[in-house]
Amino acid sequence: MSFINSDGKVETWEFGGGTFTNVISWIQSGIQAVNLSNRLSSLITITKYSLFENGWYDYLTGAFADSNMAFQRAEIELPLGAQRLIAKNAKRGAGFAICLMCDDELLYSITSDNVIEEIDMLRYPTCNRLRVSTQRSLASYFFVVVDYSSACYNKKEIDTFIKETDNDIKEISRLVGIEDSAVAITKEWQSGDNLYIDRYINIKEGQTFRVRVDTDVAKIGTGARWSLAVTAIDDSYYYLETNMDFNTDVTLMADKELTRLNMQINKVSFIEATEVTFYSSIPNEGGLICQMSELKKDVEELKGQTPSMPNSPTIKITDTIHCVAGDTIQLYYNMFIQHIGEYSLNIECPKGKNYPRYWEYTPTSNDVGRATMKIQLLNIDGSVIEEKSVNIVTKNAVNPSSPNNILLVGDSLYASGQIAIELSRRLKGTSGVATSPPALLLSNFNLVGRLKNSDKSVGWEGTGGWSWNTYTGKNGMAGARLTVSGVTDVRVTQDSLYRIDGFTQQFYISEMNINDGNGYLFAAFYGKGDIYNNHSKMPESGVLKKQRGEGQEEISFTASKVESYQPFWNNDTDEFDIQGYVDTYCDSHLELLCVQLGINSIIGANPFSTDFETTTLNAAKKFIDLVHAQLPDTRILLATLPLPSQNGGLGANYAAGDASGSYLITSWNYKVHRVNDLYRTLSNDKSYKEFVSVIDICSEMDSDNNYPYSYKQLNTRNSETEKIGNNGVHPANEGYWQIADAWFRAVI
Incomplete structure (x- = not known):
């Protein structure tokens, strides 16, 4: 060429x-x-409506506002049929509000100081007007994009x-020979003013330049010109040409080593944000420069887009799987292939064997090292839908030379301590319920934390119903944990409120762990009633009576315990303080923080919305950022979420009247996989990859078989029985132990 x-x-x-x-x-x-x-x-197909782009821009007046003004507002009419809205701000803290309207009726509003917010517009099909308000600009740009894509x-x-x-x-x-030399214009320049551009650029000796101004958004005044000057590597400054027409070439000095280009544009005003481009004046017949510019826009437009639910299955497995010599690992196909359906797999690996439901591998010391697993997802005709390579890393179990403290943090899966207790048993031989695999005696691994087992040898941190935001907020979650029976239809939502006779306090159910109608609920305080203000008023037993919403009318409880705390919050300084927690409960040092959170963020979410992705990712980043700022030497292991019960547990716990129970298992799996993809993306982000790793618990837990179940008649006319799950997201003991096994392989 x-x-x-x-x-x-x-x-x-x-x-x-x-x-x-x-x-x-x-x-x-x-x-x-x-x-x-x-x-x-x-x-x-994407249609964009930009309210603010590369600066504060008001569509109502058609003029750029002063970026130092304290308040900006814009409004635009929208065609019906929007699928989602994305608001982006260049810097956290600038603050903005979004209102979705149907004519003058408010449908939905949100205020935020995040970098990005995303709204599922499918929930508001009558929205025909968008209103945006901003606080003072603390960043270089803010814009809103409305997506009308209908393609899957x-x-x-x-x-x-x-x-x-x-x-x-x-x-x-x-x-x-084109250099990337577009310059964003972020402020209107009135006719007669001069626009200065000061830019470092790789300049070739003898290169010619020409200026291109987008005439669709520029008002070219009488006598509009551009002039050019350059700076050499020795800081010498040279005027080359002045008052040149926009289609005139200028030749740069061939005998100087140039590093900086200064441009002045006269008599041009811009009616909206744009770019001024200066480029090599190679002939541009046929619009080559324009073609490349449009392609760049296409690429930027597509990057980061969230796809609709795929028509074909996809591979959902982490890049690295950890194995330990002497320990048997199984990777379950149904757990890491999203919606496998009538498709086939080809798994090539020099280690392990393929069985009908899983790949199994029991390494020895001779297998220590790295191997590659190639996974191919195939159509029935053998054509490849997708393929992925996975690193299989095998290690020997070795006792650290000094104490390594490990803190497990989670929700209701971790509250009872089953996972921490089994992990400690496997690592160092502390007491536990399980008796196999045999324990190792790696005495320098220590499971630490506020919560303790009966002999105080194992610690952890976990509270039912909690998620990322609960662990970073000041108040955690306050309410009462209730022992209940006879539960048939309880909704996990703030739309259903309950009250106890004789008390003003209202409750909503934020978490449930029920098997065959019995178990516990967490009744969170709704508002500040008499029990919120005085916890001692909470009766030990009683009846919750429904005040509004869906679900059963009464819930009887035989025991109660008020919980109100945030273990990572310092009430004296009124700040997040995980360092104080480590000093108190972890002997002042923490080598590994193992976190599994997120299921409570998506239980009631529409699987096809994108709202929960943005909020979950932002909340996870906030937690990780706070932890890393105080514990920079602590490595964070972030676990993927296991899939829920695959054979009826969700139906046993959640009514068909809300999103947690109305969508069947394929859709539920879809939203779990999407959250797990977010965690993988986060761990590969250059801002996090040095101290965050993802552990693929989803692939290593048998969600087909390790949730609680009972036997139920096949149908009303057939007395034969089948195994049906009776808990949607809380595993049986075997499931908890499989999660501990995955942590075991990761921390060795």
């Missing part, structure tokens, strides 16, 4: 399946290979398009 010569032509080169002799023929024949509409027309597309296809288009852009740039 040859390069473009000084006349803007090439001898001969091949690209996109064709052979070309000059730029024009390449544009006309080859550029179609990188056209968005050709490549993605059947996949996605596959993430792999989108990722492939992005990769291919990125490569095409690089190839175009290489052929025509």
Whole structure:
């Protein structure tokens, strides 16, 4: 492949399946290979309505506002049919509010100081107006995007398009010698003012430049011109040309090593945010520069998009699986293939064996090291839908040279301590319920925390109903843990409120752990009633009577315990203080923080909404950021969520009247996999990858068989029975122990 010569032509080169002799023929024949509409027309269509972009911009007045003003507001009419709304701010803390309207009726509002907020517009089908208010600008840009995509597309296809288009852009740039030299214009410049651009850029000797201004958003005044100056590496400053027309080329000095370019634009005003581009003046017949600019926009538009539920299955497994010599690991196909259906798998690995439901591997000391597992997801005709390589890392179990403190943090799965107790038993031989696999005597591993087992040898931290936000907020969660019986239809929602006769305090159910109608509920305080203000008033037994909402009318309880605390909060300083927790409960040092949270964030979520993804990810990052700021030497292990009961446990616990019980298991699995994908993405983020790793508990837990169950008649006319789950998200002992096994392999 040859390069473009000084006349803007090439001898001969091949690209996109064709052979070309000059730029024009390449544009006309080859550029179609990188056209968005050709490549993605059947996949996605996005319509954008930008209120603020690259600055504070008000669509009502058509003018940019002063970025130092304290308050900004904009409103725009929207066509019906929006699918989602994304608001992005360049910096946390600037603050904004979003109101969705139907004419003058308020449908939904949210205030936020996050970098990004996402709203599921499908919940508000009558929305035809959007109102946005902002506080003082603390950042360089803020914008709102409304997505009208109706296509169902596959993430792999989108990722492939992005990769291919990125490569095409690089190839175009290489052929025509274009540098990435677009400059954002973020403020309106009135006619007669001068716009100065000061930019470092890689400048080639003798390179020519031309300025391009987007005439759709620019008002070109009489006598509009541009001028150019450059700075050499020795800080010498040179004026090259002044008062040049926009279509005039200027040749840079060939005998100087140039590092900086200064541009001045006169007599041009901009009616909305745009870019001024200066580029090599290689002939641009056929709109090559415009083509590349549009491709860049297409790529940025698609990056980070959340796909709809895929039409075909996908592989959901972490890049690295940890194994320990002498320990048997099983990876369950149904747990790491989303919606496997009538498809097939090809799993190639020099270690282990494939069985009908799982891959199994019992390594020895001779297997210590790294192996590669190749997973292919196949159609029934053998064609590959997706493939992925996974690292199988095997280690020997070795006692650390010094004490290693491990803190498990979680929700109701961790509250009883079953996982921590079994992990400690396996590591160092402390007492536990399980008796196999045999315990090791690795005495320098210590399970630490506020909560303790009976002989105080094992610690942990866990509270039912909690999630990321509960562990970072000041108040945690206050309410009463109730021992109940006869539960048939309880809704985990603030829409259903209960009260005890003789008391003003209202409750809502935030968590349930029920088997065959018996177990416990957590009745969280709704508002500040008499029991909230005086916990001693909570009766030991009684009846919750429904005041509003869905669910059974009365819930009887035989025991109660008020809980109100936040273990990571310092009441004296009124701040998050995990360092104080470590000093008190972890002997002032913590090597590993093992966290599994998130199920309580999605129990009631619509599986096809994107709201819960944004809120869960932001909450997880907030927790991790707070921990890392105080414990910079502590490594954080982040566990994927296990899939819920696959054979009826959700139906036993959650009524069909809300999202937690109305969607069947395929949709439930979908939202769990989406949260797990978020955790994998977070751990690969350059801001977190040095101290955060993901542990794939989802793939290592048998959700088909390790949840509580009972036997139920096949149907009303057939007395034969089948095994039906009776708890949706709380495993049987065997499930808790499998979670402990996954932690065991990770911490060794």
